[in-house]
Amino acid sequence: xxxxxxxxxxxxxxxxxxxxxxxxxxxxxxxxxxxxxxxxxxxxxxxxxxxxxxxxxxxxxxxxxxxxxxxxxxxxxxxxxxxxxxxxxxxxxxxxxxxxxxxxxxxxxxxxxxxxxxxxxxxxxxxxxxxxxxxxxxxxxxxxxxxxxxxxxxxxxxxxxxxxxxxxxxxxxxxxxxxxxxxxxxxxxxxxxxxxxxxxxxxxxxx
Amino acid sequence: xxxxxxxxxxxxxxxxxxxxxxxxxxxxxxxxxxxxxxxxxxxxxxxxxxxxxxxxxxxxxxxxxxxxxxxxxxxxxxxxxxxxxxxxxxxxxxxxxxxxxxxxxxxxxxxxxxxxxxxxxxxxxxxxxxxxxxxxxxxxxxxxxxxxxxxxxxxxxxxxxxxxxxxxxxxxxxxxxxxxxxxxxxxxxxxxxxxxxxxxxxxxxxx
Amino acid sequence: xxxxxxxxxxxxxxxxxxxxxxxxxxxxxxxxxxxxxxxxxxxxxxxxxxxxxxxxxxxxxxxxxxxxxxxxxxxxxxxxxxxxxxxxxxxxxxxxxxxxxxxxxxxxxxxxxxxxxxxxxxxxxxxxxxxxxxxxxxxxxxxxxxxxxxxxxxxxxxxxxxxxxxxxxxxxxxxxxxxxxxxxxxxxxxxxxxxxxxxxxxxxxxx
Amino acid sequence: xxxxxxxxxxxxxxxxxxxxxxxxxxxxxxxxxxxxxxxxxxxxxxxxxxxxxxxxxxxxxxxxxxxxxxxxxxxxxxxxxxxxxxxxxxxxxxxxxxxxxxxxxxxxxxxxxxxxxxxxxxxxxxxxxxxxxxxxxxxxxxxxxxxxxxxxxxxxxxxxxxxxxxxxxxxxxxxxxxxxxxxxxxxxxxxxxxxxxxxxxxxxxxx
Numbered sequence: 001x002x003x004x005x006x007x008x009x010x011x012x013x014x015x016x017x018x019x020x021x022x023x024x025x026x027x028x029x030x031x032x033x034x035x036x037x038x039x040x041x042x043x044x045x046x047x048x049x050x051x052x053x054x055x056x057x058x059x060x061x062x063x064x065x066x067x068x069x070x071x072x073x074x075x076x077x078x079x080x081x082x083x084x085x086x087x088x089x090x091x092x093x094x095x096x097x098x099x100x101x102x103x104x105x106x107x108x109x110x111x112x113x114x115x116x117x118x119x120x121x122x123x124x125x126x127x128x129x130x131x132x133x134x135x136x137x138x139x140x141x142x143x144x145x146x147x148x149x150x151x152x153x154x155x156x157x158x159x160x161x162x163x164x165x166x167x168x169x170x171x172x173x174x175x176x177x178x179x180x181x182x183x184x185x186x187x188x189x190x191x192x193x194x195x196x197x198x199x200x201x202x203x204x205x206x207x
Numbered sequence: 208x209x210x211x212x213x214x215x216x217x218x219x220x221x222x223x224x225x226x227x228x229x230x231x232x233x234x235x236x237x238x239x240x241x242x243x244x245x246x247x248x249x250x251x252x253x254x255x256x257x258x259x260x261x262x263x264x265x266x267x268x269x270x271x272x273x274x275x276x277x278x279x280x281x282x283x284x285x286x287x288x289x290x291x292x293x294x295x296x297x298x299x300x301x302x303x304x305x306x307x308x309x310x311x312x313x314x315x316x317x318x319x320x321x322x323x324x325x326x327x328x329x330x331x332x333x334x335x336x337x338x339x340x341x342x343x344x345x346x347x348x349x350x351x352x353x354x355x356x357x358x359x360x361x362x363x364x365x366x367x368x369x370x371x372x373x374x375x376x377x378x379x380x381x382x383x384x385x386x387x388x389x390x391x392x393x394x395x396x397x398x399x400x401x402x403x404x405x406x407x408x409x410x411x412x413x414x
Numbered sequence: 415x416x417x418x419x420x421x422x423x424x425x426x427x428x429x430x431x432x433x434x435x436x437x438x439x440x441x442x443x444x445x446x447x448x449x450x451x452x453x454x455x456x457x458x459x460x461x462x463x464x465x466x467x468x469x470x471x472x473x474x475x476x477x478x479x480x481x482x483x484x485x486x487x488x489x490x491x492x493x494x495x496x497x498x499x500x501x502x503x504x505x506x507x508x509x510x511x512x513x514x515x516x517x518x519x520x521x522x523x524x525x526x527x528x529x530x531x532x533x534x535x536x537x538x539x540x541x542x543x544x545x546x547x548x549x550x551x552x553x554x555x556x557x558x559x560x561x562x563x564x565x566x567x568x569x570x571x572x573x574x575x576x577x578x579x580x581x582x583x584x585x586x587x588x589x590x591x592x593x594x595x596x597x598x599x600x601x602x603x604x605x606x607x608x609x610x611x612x613x614x615x616x617x618x619x620x621x
Numbered sequence: 622x623x624x625x626x627x628x629x630x631x632x633x634x635x636x637x638x639x640x641x642x643x644x645x646x647x648x649x650x651x652x653x654x655x656x657x658x659x660x661x662x663x664x665x666x667x668x669x670x671x672x673x674x675x676x677x678x679x680x681x682x683x684x685x686x687x688x689x690x691x692x693x694x695x696x697x698x699x700x701x702x703x704x705x706x707x708x709x710x711x712x713x714x715x716x717x718x719x720x721x722x723x724x725x726x727x728x729x730x731x732x733x734x735x736x737x738x739x740x741x742x743x744x745x746x747x748x749x750x751x752x753x754x755x756x757x758x759x760x761x762x763x764x765x766x767x768x769x770x771x772x773x774x775x776x777x778x779x780x781x782x783x784x785x786x787x788x789x790x791x792x793x794x795x796x797x798x799x800x801x802x803x804x805x806x807x808x809x810x811x812x813x814x815x816x817x818x819x820x821x822x823x824x825x826x827x828x
Contacts, residue, residue, distance in 0.1 A: 015228065015285060021636065022232025025643025029651065029724045030236065037731040045739050053732075053741070063725070071717045078636060089406075096278045103236045104270070110244040118252050120260070199710075222435065222492060229439025237443065296613075303485045310443045311477070317451040325459050327467070429642065429699060436646025444650065503820075510692045517650045518684070524658040532666050534674070 016095060017081055023099045024074045027106060031066050034110045035059045059113035061188075066109040068195055069129050073102060073136065080140045085151045094142060098135040104128060122180040122187050129191075130173035137166030169198065223302060224288055230306045231281045234313060238273050241317045242266045266320035272395075273316040275402055276336050280309060280343065283373075287347045292358045301349060305342040311335060329387040329394050336398075337380035344373030376405065430509060431495055437513045438488045441520060445480050448524045449473045473527035475602075480523040482609055483543050487516060487550065490580075494554045499565045508556060512549040518542060536594040536601050543605075544587035551580030583612065637716060638702055644720045645695045648727060652687050655731045656680045680734035686809075687730040689816055690750050694723060694757065701761045706772045715763060719756040725749060743801040743808050750812075751794035758787030790819065 038052035077098075084091075108128045111121040143149045144159045172194050180187035245259035284305075291298075315335045318328040350356045351366045379401050387394035452466035491512075498505075522542045525535040557563045558573045586608050594601035659673035698719075705712075729749045732742040764770045765780045793815050801808035 015224065017636065018225065018639065019228050019232055019281065021640050022229055022643055023236050025640055026233055026236040026647055028720070029644050029647040030240070032724055032727050033240070033651070033654070035728045037728070037735045040736075042736075045736050046741075049736060049739065049741050053745075064721070067717075067721050067724070074640065075713065092282065093406075096274075099235070100271070100274050103239055103274070106239050107242045107244070114244045115247075115249075115252050115256060118256065120253075120256050124260075199714075222431065225432065226435050226439055226488065229436055230443055233440055233443040237447070240447070299489065300613075303481075306442070307478070307481050310446055310481070313446050314449045314451070321451045322454075322456075322459050322463060325463065327460075327463050331467075429638065432639065433642050433646055433695065436643055437650055440647055440650040444654070447654070506696065507820075510688075513649070514685070514688050517653055517688070520653050521656045521658070528658045529661075529663075529666050529670060532670065534667075534670050538674075 013081070013085060013087060016087060016092065020077060020081075020095065020099060021074075023103055024070060024077075027102050028067055028070045030106050031063050031109060034106065034113055035063060056113075058116040062109045062113040062116065065112070065125075065188075065191065066105050069132075070102060070105060072195065072198070073132055076133075076136050077139075080136065080143065083150050083152070083154070084143050086149045088146075088149070090142060091139065091149065094135060094139045098132060098139060101128060101132040101135060105132070116188075117184055119180050119184060122184050123177045126173045126176045126180070126187065126191070130170040133166065133170045133173070137163065137170070140166065165198070165201070169194065220288070220292060220294060223294060223299065227284060227288075227302065227306060228281075230310055231277060231284075234309050235274055235277045237313050238270050238316055241313065241320055242270060263320075265323040268395075269316045269320040269323065272319070272332075272398065273312050276339075277309060277312060279402065279405070280339055283340075283343050284346075287343065287350065290357050290359070290361070291350050293356045295353075295356070297349060298346065298356065301342060301346045305339060305346060308335060308339040308342060312339070323395075324391055326387050326391060329391050330384045333380045333383045333387070333394065333398070337377040340373065340377045340380070344370065344377070347373065372405070372408070376401065427495070427499060427501060430501060430506065434491060434495075434509065434513060435488075437517055438484060438491075441516050442481055442484045444520050445477050445523060448520065448527055449477060470527075472530040476523040476527040476530065479526070479539075479602075479605065480519050483546075484516060484519060486609065486612070487546055490547075490550050491553075494550065494557065497564050497566070497568070498557050500563045502560075502563070504556060505553065505563065508549060508553045512546060512553060515542060515546040515549060519546070530602075531598055533594050533598060536598050537591045540587045540590045540594070540601065540605070544584040547580065547584045547587070551577065551584070554580065579612070579615075583608065634702070634706060634708060637708065637713065641698060641702075641716065641720060642695075644724055645691060645698075648723050649688055649691045651727050652684050652730060655727065655734055656684060677734075679737040682809075683730045683734040683737065686733070686746075686812065687726050690753075691723060691726060693816065693819070694753055697754075697757050698760075701757065701764065704771050704773070704775070705764050707770045709767075709770070711763060712760065712770065715756060715760045719753060719760060722749060722753040722756060726753070737809075738805055740801050740805060743805050744798045747794045747797045747801070747808065747812070751791040754787065754791045754794070758784065758791070761787065786819075786822075790815065 035056060038049070038056070040048050040052060105128060108121065108125040112125050115121045140159075140162055144154050147153055172190065176187040176190045179190065242263060245256070245263070247255050247259060312335060315328065315332040319332050322328045347366075347369055351361050354360055379397065383394040383397045386397065449470060452463070452470070454462050454466060519542060522535065522539040526539050529535045554573075554576055558568050561567055586604065590601040590604045593604065656677060659670070659677070661669050661673060726749060729742065729746040733746050736742045761780075761783055765775050768774055793811065797808040797811045800811065
């Protein structure tokens with residue numbers, strides 16, 4: 001029932017993209033619900049509020065991290081779907097699986113904000129983003145292999161570059177899980193370095 | 208006031224589809240709010256967090272189930288509205304009724320996550336999805352009967368296949384309610400089997 | 415800065431409609447967050463859950479009422495904006511004012527679900543919907559008076575019919591506030607009757 | 622990978638705008654979650670509910686303020702993106718940074734609703750809106766400097782006017798932080814005056 005008919009393909013693709021954008025937009029906006037105004041008796045507000053707000057720093061960190069992480073997912077999703085003009089059920093299923101991970105991100109973020117100085121939440125967070133990134137790589141790989149889904153044949157060098165990057169980043173996330181057993185702070189630092197390097201590498205390569 | 212005028216039909220249909228996609232996107236993204244970070248004193252985190260996270264498994268199950276269920280609704284909604292090019296008030300009312308069920312899904316999911324080993328929440332969950340699926344069947348049936356709402360006459364075999372499937376699945380959901388009186392686990396298992404079979408049957412038939 | 419330039423008008427109007435639809439979709443989907451799974455000790459679930467779920471009936475009622483109310487707002491908004499092809503700042507301000515009321519609806523709904531058998535929440539709820547409806551009437555009235563905002567001159571009889579309806583319904587809502595001092599149940603009943611009559615009258619008139 | 626290809630630019634720009642509108646719509650609709658129905662024993666509702674609802678006035682104020690603030694952001698974002706027809710990574714990064722602030726607004730709003738008569742929350746609120754406004758100015762400034770991102774060369778007088786306004790308003794917000802040390806009420810009053818003046822000035826200038 002989903003076989004593309006002439007002239008409908010573009011519109012169908014748009015509906016998938018719109019649904020995905022809705023999930024992206026909601027997931028990044030829900031993150032803020034996890035930063036809650038501290039509960040302080042009125043007469044102690046002036047003395048205690050500054051400290052209470054500062055002690056929420058793992059929540060701010062989690063907010064920024066997940067916002068950046070989901071934004072990066074969106075950018076890659078956007079890059080991939082730019083070239084996709086048709087789709088089949090497998091592509092839709094992969095996309096839904098990916099969206100299930102995106103919509104899940106607020107939970108590990110919440111764990112990180114609550115228990116960010118412990119190993120387990122850091123590992124869960126890294127694993128979630130690694131799986132999300134792998135699913136994006138799978139979507140791209142599947143679509144590239146099926147030329148009829150793309151608007152034009154893909155440049156093999158580009159596909160290879162995307163594949164390598166799409167496997168390296170999850171690998172680094174998984175590596176950060178190993179590191180988190182020794183130092184939680186270093187593991188989180190690695191994520192930030194990776195995000196910056198990733199952005200710079202892409203710009204270099206495709207300027 | 209909603210009688211379609213020349214050249215506006217497509218755009219109007221798009222606005223209904225957009226609103227529906229918004230509800231779909233929000234409903235699947237809100238599901239995660241039901242998985243809450245457990246509350247553990249800082250010095251016991253290392254010993255108690257793993258167990259606390261594992262004990263949330265009914266919430267994870269509910270998240271996956273409802274995500275799959277709402278995704279399946281979206282896929283069918285998408286199939287139906289692909290062929291719909293015009294609409295009337297009845298169609299809008301049916302669609303709103305359907306969206307009311309979609310937006311309601313997080314509540315039975317929450318019940319399932321909290322009391323998933325009891326009969327009543329399982330029955331409520333099955334009933335909610337059965338009603339949602341029946342409303343989709345009603346939308347398709349109504350639109351197929353009114354050729355002026357569709358872009359082209361529908362293949363009767365296809366309409367019949369869709370109708371049978373659209374009645375079978377709610378019937379199985381209702382059957383699972385009966386079964387839930389004997390075994391809650393078997394009832395939930397049936398939903399999973401049904402989802403897989405449903406996906407495979409569709410692919411076979413319309414490849 | 416918002417004066418329409420050739421060929422951009424349609425796209426600009428679309429962005430306003432999209433933002434509005436986003437608010438509509440989120441407002442109706444957030445309503446469910448107000449229906450919370452009751453908190454019952456595991457060993458008493460079987461005996462107490464049915465009663466606890468039944469006692470949530472004011473929340474279910476509020477969910478259905480607000481869903482229907484916001485859907486009705488959407489339908490009217492949709493009718494109005496179908497004919498609007500340009501816009502100015504006043505229209506945008508009126509629309510934002512209207513959206514502020516739509517996004518507010520979950521709060522009176524929550525009050526109604528909690529204290530629905532008392533006069534004040536019923537009055538607040540009626541007042542909120544009355545103000546929302548009045549703003550829709552204001553939007554339509556403003557756009558009709560400025561022919562350059564509409565795609566074609568409006569039929570005066572139609573404009574008058576819309577204006578009368580758009581003032582009658584808020585008036586009935588306000589009347590229901592007076593009635594709520596005597597009987598809360600009758601006030602709520604009036605809303606339901608009004609919604610049904612409203613739907614039927616429109617269909618008659620514009621079949 | 623994001624270099625615009627012929628005929629795709631418009632569609633790409635639309636996806637950025639759609640994502641932004643999603644974040645706008647959700648941020649303004651989530652604000653209401655901060656106004657919670659007060660918790661009163663059933664037999665005291667009639668006597669205590671009116672007072673309890675009145676005492677929520679800082680929350681209502683915060684709702685209106687943030688709704689107006691985010692709406693103003695949307696209007697300016699809308700003005701800017703009307704003229705933008707292409708984009709590059711810097712523009713996307715700036716836009717995401719801006720969206721991170723928009724999505725954050727519910728938190729300072731929540732603080733303001735809880736502790737609005739204290740200096741710190743007022744300062745945080747003003748700082749958040751100042752940063753958001755500065756980022757919008759940065760987006761406009763960056764896009765204006767790169768003619769290839771705009772549909773036509775920008776009128777320098779207009780660009781200058783926008784730049785001055787886009788620096789004045791954050792400056793006033795920062796000034797209100799200084800004032801908040803002396804009087805919290807005056808600081809909040811200044812925001813309201815500024816919003817009204819801003820709306821009037823724009824209308825005058827571009828009528």
